[in-house]
Amino acid sequence: MPGRTRQPAGGATSSEPRIRPTPTSPRGRYVATVKENIRLCTDHYRLVLSLPRFPRSTPGQFVEIDCRDPRFAPSADHDPGPRAFDWPPPESFKGDSPVALPRPCPSDPDFNAPLAYLRRPFSLADHRIWPDGYTELDIIHRVVGRGTLLLAQMLPGQTVSLIGPLGTGFTIPQGIELACLVGGGVGIPPMLYMAKGLQQSWIKGGVGFIGAQREDLLPVTIIGPPNAPEPSRAGDPLLNVAEFKEYGYPAVITTDDGSLGMRGYVTEALSAFLEERQVQQGRLMNTIVYCCGPTAMMKATARVAAVFGVPCQVSLEQPMACGMGTCQSCVIKFRPRDLGEGAEWKYKLTCTEGPVFDSRDLVW
């Protein structure tokens, strides 16, 4: 039996079957207003969305954003009106609409431009709630296609449709005292939210491991070591990340090309850290690894954690159409670790049963 776990920021759930939305639904459809849209580095943007209210969320949870171009969205009751055909409409269909000129272009938005058709999933980078319910969500994304390009071009005051909070977030097993937050590239944002989640839990120790290919692909604010007059930018593993420092957590930065922080992979830094801690303390019983990033990086991190006998929770990404547990497309192979290697795996849905899984339960 796995130990009792607690949610870092307590999302409300109910076992009653819910057949219609209610004010207490733990997730739902919302319209958010863009408050800020900030370019963080070459490809990454931070979109700050404001909502009058939004359910509580857990670090690791995500939202699905409609990234179709709002310029082409017809109003709900848009009616192009009758066209002037060379044959008249039947008497029974005349109605009271004025006869309009033929329209050269259909009103359907999909004809006007190639659009991002399906919603795009984004993990939350932060979630701030005011006492009156007013909420701000931070989405940090990298521009990789039509949908994210549209988000990058959004202006303050524009609105987006979002669904969330979706999925199951990170959990903190009892007895944990130190958490390693390992984020790679576009997998860094949920780690920033998790840092906040840790700070609000009983865990007081945390350390970030932030990796990217190059310096300009790091969507975080780099500051120097405390009391240093200038940010240190060359080969210094003590570089701090403002988003972690806010909660008192140090961070190690790695880049593949050495353009900032340590040269190499984030897993090497994690491995060195765990080894040193093991030597110092003799054991790593109270340590856990939380990880999000490219699949190869998460696999490597899980291997490092396994070598040191440390539990590791990973936040997976799979192509998904709905994010709500209906389309069955985002499957991963799951085999509970206590059943052993010979047991048969089964598929689990990344969107509702994940995206966070214990790496020891995954067949990958």
Add this chain to the structure above:
Amino acid sequence: MPTREFHAPSLAVSIGKLDLQNPLMTASGTCGYANEYGDFTDLTRLGAFVTKAISKTPRKGNEAYRIVETRAGMLNAIGLANIGLDAFLKDKIPILKEMGVPVIVNVPGWTTDDYVDVSARLNDEPVVGGIELNVSCPNVKSGLSFGTDPVRLFELVSAVKKVTTRAELIVKLSPNVADVAVTAKAAVDAGATALSLVNTFTAMSIDINNARPMLANGTGGLSGPAIKPIALFMTHRVYTEVAKKHNIPIIGMGGIQRWQDGVEFLLAGATGLAVGTALFLDPNIPLQILEGLRNYLARKNKTDIRQIIGSLQAPAPHD
């Protein structure tokens, strides 16, 4: 525009003996087993709820990746992953009862016995108002063969008809045929009480950098606005060639995303309107379509939605 008194038009339709409060339904495979969308839309306001395909035994389905987005649509190759009939009856039927709308269960199969066994057990569940025979899944081995061969289809539907004594027997037609009216005729002759069309179109998407198909299954089924004009044509063809003269209702589907799409399908001859892929964008779309339909009917001075079903006035073909 002159003002006039507003009379809310009647939106009620019937699929055989099933009375629906409105024509809007979910399309199988896009809405889960029961209340997965309960946090996002009021499921009790649907005309009917159509479940994911329920097979005799649980199925894992295909390897990932199972979907890929395409222009104005998507390809899927889920492979009929589902929890199986026993778990469905035990865990999902109670929730469906609570929803209180007519329930149609989609039934896939690999042999005639598969279809007959599952249909017979569902026929015993009072909450199941209709059985939709899935003879047209393009993503499993031999999934298409019943749906594309009119002789085999006739035999299958005849066999299932014997056990569906209470529930409506709906046959979901495949668009992957030369003439959909031929398979529609075979289904109706064998005793189908309603037809639903269309299922997805077999299609492909290729990753040019790795020279591999995007989907692990190789091919998938195309859905979304991209297929709407073809689905509309097929609905109209089946209506004029088969359904109208046999008085068989059609559940139209294929790219329905806005109320205008729904009106098009109604005019072409559909009685029911199933929303599929668009649910992934917004599970509330059926209720938005409902609102648009109501306004359209009022503008056209219609008091009853049935006045416009199949009322398309096609011009005489040119020489």
